[in-house]
Amino acid sequence: xxxYQAATIARAQSKEGNTFMIEFWAYDESTGKAGGAKAISQxxxxxxxxxxxxxxxKLALYNVERDEHRSCWIPLIKSINGVKVITP
Numbered sequence: 545x546x547x548y549q550a551a552t553i554a555r556a557q558s559k560e561g562n563t564f565m566i567e568f569w570a571y572d573e574s575t576g577k578a579g580g581a582k583a584i585s586q587x588x589x590x591x592x593x594x595x596x597x598x599x600x601x602k603l604a605l606y607n608v609e610r611d612e613h614r615s616c617w618i619p620l621i622k623s624i625n626g627v628k629v630i631t632p
Contacts, residue, residue: 547631550624551603558589563608567623568616573598581622585609 545553557564563586570579584607592604592615603621605614621629 545627545629547618547621547629550621550629551618553624554603555589563588565625566616566621569620569622571617571620584614
C-alpha cells in the first residue's frame, strides 16, 4: 500500500470507531529536523487544524493510551496496523 492508501485506512477505521497502530518518521516543521521513527499503538484520526497551511499533508492523531494529540506527515508514514507502506 502507498502512503495515501494508509491515510485512507486510518481515517476509515477511526470513522468506524476503531483504533489503529501507526509507525511514522517524525519531522519537526518548526526546526526542520527529523526526530527518528515513532509508533503509536492505539490512536484515532482527529480533526486537523484548518489554519495550518500543510494540514492536507498531515494526519492529526489522538493517542488513546497517552491521552495526547499528535500529528504525522502523510508522506512519512511507515506502516498502519503492521502493514508496511511502500514509498516510491
